[in-house]
Amino acid sequence: MRILSGIQPSGALxxxxxxxxxxxxxxxxxxxxxxxxIADYHSMTSLFDAAQRRxxxxxxxxxxxxxxxxxKKSVFFRQSDRPEHTxxxxxxxxxxxxxxxxxxHSYKDKSAKGxxxxxxxxxxxxxxxxxxxxxxxxxxxxxxxQKQHVEVTRDIAIKFNEHYGQTFVIPEPKxxxxxxxxxxxxGQKMSxxxxxxxxxxxxxKAIRKKIMGIKMDSRMPEEPKPDADKNLAIQLLRLVAxxxxxxxxxxxxxxxxxxxxxxxxxxxxxxxxxxxEARKKRVELVxxxxxVNGVLAAGATKAGALAQTVLxxxxxxxxxx
Numbered sequence: 001m002r003i004l005s006g007i008q009p010s011g012a013l014x015x016x017x018x019x020x021x022x023x024x025x026x027x028x029x030x031x032x033x034x035x036x037x038i039a040d041y042h043s044m045t046s047l048f049d050a051a052q053r054r055x056x057x058x059x060x061x062x063x064x065x066x067x068x069x070x071x072k073k074s075v076f077f078r079q080s081d082r083p084e085h086t087x088x089x090x091x092x093x094x095x096x097x098x099x100x101x102x103x104x105h106s107y108k109d110k111s112a113k114g115x116x117x118x119x120x121x122x123x124x125x126x127x128x129x130x131x132x133x134x135x136x137x138x139x140x141x142x143x144x145x146q147k148q149h150v151e152v153t154r155d156i157a158i159k160f161n162e163h164y165g166q167t168f169v170i171p172e173p174k175x176x177x178x179x180x181x182x183x184x185x186x187g188q189k190m191s192x193x194x195x196x197x198x199x200x201x202x203x204x205k206a207i208r209k210k211i212m213g214i215k216m217d218s219r220m221p222e223e224p225k226p227d228a229d230k231n232l233a234i235q236l237l238r239l240v241a242x243x244x245x246x247x248x249x250x251x252x253x254x255x256x257x258x259x260x261x262x263x264x265x266x267x268x269x270x271x272x273x274x275x276x277e278a279r280k281k282r283v284e285l286v287x288x289x290x291x292v293n294g295v296l297a298a299g300a301t302k303a304g305a306l307a308q309t310v311l312x313x314x315x316x317x318x319x320x321x
Contacts, residue, residue, distance in 0.1 A: 248269065
C-alpha cells in the first residue's frame with residue numbers, strides 16, 4: 001500500500017492541520033510506503049511573499065518532524081524539488097473539464113468570502129491530482145474538506161485511463177471521521193484563511209489568550225447545558241484530552257455548575273500538555289538545520305525515482321514520447 005499526502009506552507013500549522021492530516025499521516029507511515037511533501041507550489045495561490053514562503057517551508061519541515069514523522073519510514077520532500085508535479089499537472093489539465101473545477105468548494109467558498117481568485121486557486125485540484133497520481137498512491141489521508149479534491153483526482157485519472165489507456169492508479173481518500181473537520185475559535189472550520197486557528201507550536205501566552213477568548217453563549221454556570229456536546233471548547237477538548245477527561249467535562253457542563261472560564265482553562269492545559277514532547281523535539285531540530293535540509297534533499301531524490309517513472313508512462317501514453 002502506498003500512501004501520499006501534502007501540506008501547504010501558507011502559515012503556522014494548527015490543530016486542524018495536525019488532526020486532519022498530520023497525525024493520520026504519521027500513523028500511516030507504520031502501515032505502508034508513505035510519501036509526504038511540503039506543498040510549496042500550492043502555497044503560491046495565496047502567499048506572495050518569497051521570504052515568508054521559505055520560512056514557512058522550513059517551519060513545516062520542523063513541525064512535521066517534531067510531531068513524529070520518521071524519515072526512515074517515509075519519504076519526506078519539498079514539492080518544488082520535483083518539477084514532475086507541474087508537468088503532469090499540465091498534461092492532466094488538457095482532459096479536465098472546466099465544469100468539474102467550477103464545482104470545487106475550495107474555490108467557491110473562498111470566492112464567496114471575497115478572497116481574490118487567481119488561476120492557480122481555480123486549477124488547484126489539477127495540481128493536487130498530479131501530486132497524487134505521480135506516486136501511484138493507493139491511499140490519501142485528508143480532512144473531510146479535501147475529500148472532494150481526491151474525488152476530482154479519481155475522475156481525472158479514470159478519464160485519462162479511458163482516453164489514453166491504463167496509466168494511473170485510482171486512489172482512495174482516508175478520512176478520520178471523528179476529527180475530519182476541526183472547528184476554529186469562531187466555530188467555522190479551523191483555517192488560516194479565517195484567522196481562527198490554534199497553532200501547534202504557538203506562543204504560550206498568545207495561545208492562552210486565544211483559547212480564553214473563545215466565544216460562548218450567555219448562560220450562567222449553574223444552568224444545565226443539554227447541548228454540551230456541541231460546545232466549541234468541548235469539541236476541541238476531545239482532541240487533546242484523554243476520552244474520560246473530555247467526557248467528564250462534557251457531563252459536568254450538561255448537568256450545570258461548570259463555568260465556561262474553567263472549561264477553557266482546562267482546554268488550554270490539555271492542549272499545552274498534548275504537544276509538550278513535540279515542542280521539546282522541535283527545539284532540538286531548530287538547532288540542527290543541516291539535518292532538516294538533508295532529510296528534504298534525500299526525500300526529493302527518493303521521490304524522483306518514482307515520479308520520473310510515472311511521468312514517463314503518462315508522456316508515452318499521451319504521445320509526448
